[in-house]
Amino acid sequence: MTSVGSADFIRILPELILSVFALLVMMLEPVTPLGKKTVLGWVAIAGVILAGLASFAIAYFPGSAFSASISNDGFSNYLIELLLLIAGLVLLGSMAYLERDAIDHGEFYALILMATVGAAFMVASTELIMVFIGLEISSISTYILAGYKRGEMQSNESSVKYFLLGSFATAFFLYGIAFVYGLTGTTNLDVVRETLVNSPQSASPQLLWLAVILMFVGLAFKVSTVPFQIWTPDVYQGAPAPVTAFLSTAPKAAAFAVLVRVFVGSFDHVASAGPVVFWLLWISAVLTMCLGNLAALWQSNVKRLLAYSSIAHAGYMLVGITAGGAEGTSAVLFYLAGYALMNVGAFILIAHLAGSDERYTNVQDFTGLAADRPGMAACLTVFMLSLAGFPSTVGFFAKFYVFRSAMHAHLTGLTIIALLNSVVSVYYYLALVVAMYMGEGKTQVSESSVPRALGFAIAVSLLGIFFLGLFPSGLLRDLNSLHVPWL
């Protein structure tokens, strides 16, 4: 029997700080006068900054906590910092938006913090039940966030769909956990791997395949891979744009981390499950890339277009996970950082441009934006070019590293399909750029100038995109030397 000591609490310090600040925001909410709720946003940002400092500090206390259910290693540390960056950017980008649409309540900020706590527990846990609890903390918070505009039809619809399909997926994931527990007698991923590798005859391969497939289906819903992507376009389109910025990055990054830990870290090593895992990943990577990119070609709504684009990006990341090993994992981790920067930046800028109640989200509404507001058009162009993977932006190296890891793993067919897909994707990203720069006529979208906090968030993401696009080797070297024991 192990007892809980102070070291356990130190190793989850970022999550603790975020939880305390989320509760603090909720307690301050009733005493904050109407119209001053932005203060609560700054309280939440202070929490994110403190948690970020804590996550840098706990990098010096590696090890596991709470009876090996939480692991504080380089992998979890990097992802928690990434999640905090996403949360910080979304908070900065959402304050003016909430005021403009008159939905500025403190709960919004608290829910963003709570969703981040859940995602942080997901990436740090080495115990399937703990993964499940983190998943639910983050999911339940984001169900509410998606429907944050209660009275608005589309936001509410987005929330209903996200809730129903999210819970459906969770049930599958949980059923997979139940079978893993039944086969191995434990839910700790390290022990599961050791049990299955050392005594493969103890578990019947059919039940093991069932467990792997059930868990994969559950996670596939969360990262929206084909055929489990049906909810994504509607949810991303209907949710308030800053929420979409969060939804499309933070829970996705956390679910990818779980995919890596469960499949690359554990079941890839098991002889009887390895091929099943490989083909599951291979097939869903191909389907996800192709369907995401092809469907995006026909979209006229910018949020919906970016939703299909995020499906396609999930496909590229699956290529890295299929490649597996240390190289595939670090490529995926790099991709997650780049993807988060460009997607959050694009969505919070669109949230501003769409005007009050998001009236203008069609591609033709952006026609002629470059003539009216050249600065914003330039920023949006950079985000689009980076999403398309142009050199000197992070999108290029993200794709490059993922494809390189696939080549090194001798997945030539998969790499060729991925390359063709990224060529197709250029078309729909550039369609928006062409509309902004070459379209005739006056732009429909917001005329108001960019609020300072939003401008800062966009500047940070632009800086990140160019910095990682020009000097990617530093981060990649760090990611290669994470020293994760299970790789």
Place this chain on the structure above:
Amino acid sequence: MIPLSHILLLSVILFTLGAAGFIIRRNVITVFMCIELMLNAVNLAFIAFARRLPGLDGQLFVFFVIVVAAAEAAVGLAIIVALYRNRNSLAIDDVDSMKL
């Protein structure tokens, strides 16, 4: 003592019924109940495995699942109430303001 396979079979049947109901049913509340059915099938599987395995882990997990399901129900029903206020209907087919 009832053999493990019988309980597991019941659990699989319940889970499949829940999943099928989720897809076939056309009322939001019923669909939500189907999800609860699936979660309870999972609980049954945990309990069945816990009887065979040493330790109380499996039984403990059931409590985690129950707590999480309760939290999910609280939020889910609130979302469904908001849906009813917006549309005066709980039919899933009416929830289609965005094209697929």
